[in-house]
Amino acid sequence: MLDPLLSVALWGHFIAGCAYTALAVWLVHKYSGNSRPQILLIGAMSFTAIWAFSATFVSPFSFVAQLAETARNLAWLGFMFTVLRNNNGKQQRSINWIYAALTFVLLLQPILDFVVHSVAAQTPGAIYALQTSVLLRMIFGAGALVLVHNLYSVSAPETRWGISLPMAALAAMWTFDLNLYTISYLTSELSPELISTRGISMALLAPVFVIANNRNSQWRIQFSRTVAFQSASIFVIGAYLIAMVLLATAMEMIGGTYVRLAQVTLIFGMSVAALLILPSGPFKAWLNVVLVKNFFQHRYDYRSEWMRFADTIGFPSPDAAPFYERVIKSLADIFESPGGLIFVPDDEGRLTLQARWNWSTAQVPSRCVTSQTMPFFESTGHIVALDDVRAGQDDRCDPRAVPQWLFEEHQAWALVPLVHFGKLAGLAVLSRPRLPRKLDWEDLDMLRTVGRQVASYLAEASSQRALAENRQFEQFNRRFAFVMHDIKNLVSQLSILERNAGKHADNPEFQADMVETLRSSVGKMNELLARLSQHNKAKLNVPTPVDVSEVVMNALRGSRLVYPIETRLASNLFAIADATRVDTIIGHLVQNAIEASTDGAPIKITSRAQENQVAITITDLGMGMTDSFIADQLFKPFVSTKPDGFGIGAYEARALALSMGGSLRVSSRPGKGTAFTLMLPAATERFSASNHQEAA
Numbered sequence: 001m002l003d004p005l006l007s008v009a010l011w012g013h014f015i016a017g018c019a020y021t022a023l024a025v026w027l028v029h030k031y032s033g034n035s036r037p038q039i040l041l042i043g044a045m046s047f048t049a050i051w052a053f054s055a056t057f058v059s060p061f062s063f064v065a066q067l068a069e070t071a072r073n074l075a076w077l078g079f080m081f082t083v084l085r086n087n088n089g090k091q092q093r094s095i096n097w098i099y100a101a102l103t104f105v106l107l108l109q110p111i112l113d114f115v116v117h118s119v120a121a122q123t124p125g126a127i128y129a130l131q132t133s134v135l136l137r138m139i140f141g142a143g144a145l146v147l148v149h150n151l152y153s154v155s156a157p158e159t160r161w162g163i164s165l166p167m168a169a170l171a172a173m174w175t176f177d178l179n180l181y182t183i184s185y186l187t188s189e190l191s192p193e194l195i196s197t198r199g200i201s202m203a204l205l206a207p208v209f210v211i212a213n214n215r216n217s218q219w220r221i222q223f224s225r226t227v228a229f230q231s232a233s234i235f236v237i238g239a240y241l242i243a244m245v246l247l248a249t250a251m252e253m254i255g256g257t258y259v260r261l262a263q264v265t266l267i268f269g270m271s272v273a274a275l276l277i278l279p280s281g282p283f284k285a286w287l288n289v290v291l292v293k294n295f296f297q298h299r300y301d302y303r304s305e306w307m308r309f310a311d312t313i314g315f316p317s318p319d320a321a322p323f324y325e326r327v328i329k330s331l332a333d334i335f336e337s338p339g340g341l342i343f344v345p346d347d348e349g350r351l352t353l354q355a356r357w358n359w360s361t362a363q364v365p366s367r368c369v370t371s372q373t374m375p376f377f378e379s380t381g382h383i384v385a386l387d388d389v390r391a392g393q394d395d396r397c398d399p400r401a402v403p404q405w406l407f408e409e410h411q412a413w414a415l416v417p418l419v420h421f422g423k424l425a426g427l428a429v430l431s432r433p434r435l436p437r438k439l440d441w442e443d444l445d446m447l448r449t450v451g452r453q454v455a456s457y458l459a460e461a462s463s464q465r466a467l468a469e470n471r472q473f474e475q476f477n478r479r480f481a482f483v484m485h486d487i488k489n490l491v492s493q494l495s496i497l498e499r500n501a502g503k504h505a506d507n508p509e510f511q512a513d514m515v516e517t518l519r520s521s522v523g524k525m526n527e528l529l530a531r532l533s534q535h536n537k538a539k540l541n542v543p544t545p546v547d548v549s550e551v552v553m554n555a556l557r558g559s560r561l562v563y564p565i566e567t568r569l570a571s572n573l574f575a576i577a578d579a580t581r582v583d584t585i586i587g588h589l590v591q592n593a594i595e596a597s598t599d600g601a602p603i604k605i606t607s608r609a610q611e612n613q614v615a616i617t618i619t620d621l622g623m624g625m626t627d628s629f630i631a632d633q634l635f636k637p638f639v640s641t642k643p644d645g646f647g648i649g650a651y652e653a654r655a656l657a658l659s660m661g662g663s664l665r666v667s668s669r670p671g672k673g674t675a676f677t678l679m680l681p682a683a684t685e686r687f688s689a690s691n692h693q694e695a696a
Contacts, residue, residue, distance in 0.1 A: 005196040010056055012199025017052035019206040020045050027213065040082045044075035045209070052199060060195050063117045070109045073140060076170060077102060080151055083163075102143045105136050112136065134185045141178030145171060165212035169205045176201055305334050309450065313457055323461060324355035327454055328428060332357065334450060335443065337413065337430040343368060344426040344458060351427055359431055362409055369403050369427075376401035377417035378424040383447050384415035385439045414439060416447050420455035425462070428454070484648075516557065541578045543660045545683035548573045548607050548614055555586035556605070563594050569607045574683035575614040581656045582678070585664075588649035589618045589676045596622030596674065613662075614680045621673040630666055653678075 024045035027038070051068035058064050081099055112133040119126040152167045180194045312330040313323075320326060328340040339359030343351040351369045356362065376382070376398050388394040389402055406412050411431045418426040428451070439447075501514065549569040556565055586605075593603045597620045604619045625634065637651045653676075654664040661681050668674035 005192050009060060009196040009199060012197065012201075012203060013052045013055040013060065014199070016199045016203040016206070017049045017056060019203045020049035020052060023206055023209060024049060026210075030213075037079060037083045040075065040079040041209075041213070044072070044079045047072040047075040048202070052202065055199065060198070061190065063113055066113045067110055070106055070113075073144070074103070074106050076173075077106070077144065077147075080147060080170075084151060099147070102140055102147070105140045105143070109133065109136055109140075131185070134181050137181040138178060138185060141174045141181060144174045145178065148174070163212075165208050169208040169212070172205060173202065305446075308333060309453070313454075321357070322355065325357045327426075327457065328355060328357045331416065331428055331450060331454060332430055334446065335414070335430060336433045336435075338434060339411075339431040341429040342426055343429075344462075345374075345424065349374075351424075354426070359411070362411070362429075362431075363405065365403075365405055368405070370400060372398060372400040373403065373427070374424055377427060378419060378422070381417050381419045381448070383417070383439070383444055383451070386412050386415060387438070414447070416451050418451050418455035418458060420452070420459040423459075425455040425458040541580060543576045543578050543681075545574045546577050546579050546582070548575050548616065548680075551577070551579050551582050552586060552605060552607065552616060554579070555583040556590065564600070564602045565590070566602050566604045567606070568604070570609065573607055573609060573614055575680040576683055577660050577662070577680045581660060582680070585653045585656050585678055586616070586618070588653045589678075592649050593618055593620035593622065593674070593676075596620055596624075598622070609682060610679070612682050614682050616678040616680070617675055618678075619673065619675040624670040624672050624674055625666075625668040626670055630668060634666065 024042055027042045027045060047068065051065065051072045054062070054065040054068040077099065112129050115129040116126060116133055119129065148167050148171045152163060176194070176198065180191060180198065183191050183194065309330045312333065313326050321329065324342055324344070328342045332338070332340045339357055339362075341356045341359060341362060341364065342354050344354045346352045351374060353364050353368055356364075380396070382396055384394065384397050384402065386402070386406060389397050389399065390407060402415065406415065406429065412429055413432040414430045416428040416430065417424060418428060500510075549571060552567065552569055556567070590603065590605075597603065601621045605617070606619075607614065607616045609615075634650050635654050637648060650664075650666075657664045657678055657680075663679045665677040665679060666674065667677075
């Protein structure tokens with residue numbers, strides 16, 4: 001009677017053989033076209049079936065079964081390699097630098113297996129051959145799992161759905177093998193439980209391959225460059241560690257007096273070398289170039305590069321570098337350049353150094369370009385590989401357009417004109433990459449495309465600066481217009497004062513009022529000059545309860561001296577307002593009334609409470625205004641009915657009234673006169689009373 005574990009092993013391998021035979025036949029019938037991965041998949045299924053039948057009819061660890069297992073692993077490795085190559089699109093060079101180590105391990109395996117089965121058991125040679133054979137199978141299992149992870153990881157997220165199942169099945173197969181051989185190596189004997197369940201576990205993976213083939217019969221994937229670099233780095237580190245273990249094991253097999261010292265020295269030296277070499281910039285650059293040449297059809301991942309470019313320039317972090325440094329950094333990052341310079345036209349149209357990034361050693365003279373630089377690059381847009389110009393191999397470049405200091409600066413690698421609608425917006429100089437290389441057609445296309453985008457950013461920045469300057473001038477002109485209007489009002493008052501001085505010069509009361517008026521006028525003119533200053537940061541006062549009668553009388557202090565004004569102001573009337581702004585409003589309205597009135601026609605000012613507001617009305621008997629003028633032009637700036645008017649007073653008066661939460665109303669009849677009413681929020685009774693008591 002057969003041992004139960006042996007029965008499970010035989011039947012498990014037999015079922016696996018039948019399953020993979022049926023799967024191979026099904027794939028042959030389904031296969032159509034010229035798909036290499038599909039052919040390799042049929043071959044891998046066939047060798048898996050041969051291995052399972054060999055384990056059934058001979059022995060799970062006979063030489064024939066082990067040879068079939070090696071062929072099975074080689075077939076699956078070839079399938080993975082073909083999937084990778086089939087989606088690469090390049091046929092110039094293979095990517096065997098990743099698969100070479102595992103292929104070499106598989107080629108050594110039959111030799112060691114033959115030695116194990118040919119040499120007498122328990123001899124030193126047979127023991128070493130058996131241990132080495134098991135160790136190589138462990139190494140292959142670990143390396144194959146790394147490759148499975150690599151193939152899955154480098155594929156783009158949108159294509160992983162089609163490759164996830166076969167990669168999971170292969171990972172399960174090689175994980176089982178790795179456990180089997182690791183336990184065998186550590187215990188120096190084969191695990192009967194794992195051997196007995198190996199066949200049935202392989203049979204359970206067959207349906208997974210059926211589903212996977214229905215999902216992705218063409219085995220198309222797309223690669224993710226970032227993960228490819230990370231996976232390749234992991235593989236390099238793993239290969240390095242495996243090499244370290246193999247060398248240490250070889251030393252132990254050779255033996256000798258100082259074998260332990262030699263092993264410690266080897267491991268320490270290789271560890272230090274790994275810490276120095278693997279993280280270095282040149283090694284990363286070399287690895288990236290190797291990946292691009294062997295894995296990808298194009299040098300650049302245009303989507304990710306464009307997103308990084310946009311993030312660098314358009315979405316800077318709070319602690320990001322200035323704009324022009326970000327511009328040159330965005331260019332340099334794409335082409336793996338460690339530094340760069342950018343030149344932009346100044347106000348006189350001459351190229352000057354605007355910024356440098358990671359290139360402090362570049363000696364840039366004050367006269368950094370020649371007279372031919374701007375005309376040549378503006379007309380041609382030619383991208384210059386400076387190594388070609390130095391070697392005399394660039395026939396399109398005018399040597400006179402390249403300044404001498406760039407010829408002498410050997411770190412200068414590429415000269416990129418940034419042209420926007422036929423105008424040279426800037427000129428970028430990129431330093432030599434860590435891994436020197438020549439600019440090819442893909443580099444030039446990328447430089448042209450990115451250069452045009454950078455030029456548009458530079459042109460936009462220049463336009464923004466010009467717009468900001470224009471806004472500053474606009475703000476100054478706006479302030480100047482208001483100031484000029486106020487100066488005109490002061491001049492009008494002083495002119496009337498000067499005319500009245502001849503009549504009332506001997507009147508002491510007039511003299512005192514005249515001095516007060518002059519002092520007030522000088523103070524207002526100083527305030528107006530301060531308003532013109534760009535450093536004037538004065539803010540409007542917050543409206544507070546004010547005595548309306550007091551504010552109005554203060555505003556009329558100068559005007560009453562030069563023109564008859566009648567006032568009828570309610571007592572104990574308080575409004576929420578800013579006294580300075582009310583003074584300005586009343587000054588504008590009174591001055592307009594004086595200018596609109598005939599000599600001697602009095603101006604009347606009244607105040608009253610109106611619901612929850614305070615109304616201050618200024619009435620004149622002047623020329624008046626039409627309804628259409630009031631509706632369409634009165635409150636428009638620079639519109640006036642007076643020959644020498646500025647058209648600012650009514651506009652500023654209403655703006656100041658609105659800023660205090662009030663309004664400015666007007667009623668007028670041509671030939672009859674005009675009444676302006678300033679409406680202000682009334683202060684509450686409680687606050688008015690308390691404020692009045694404090695004043696008392």
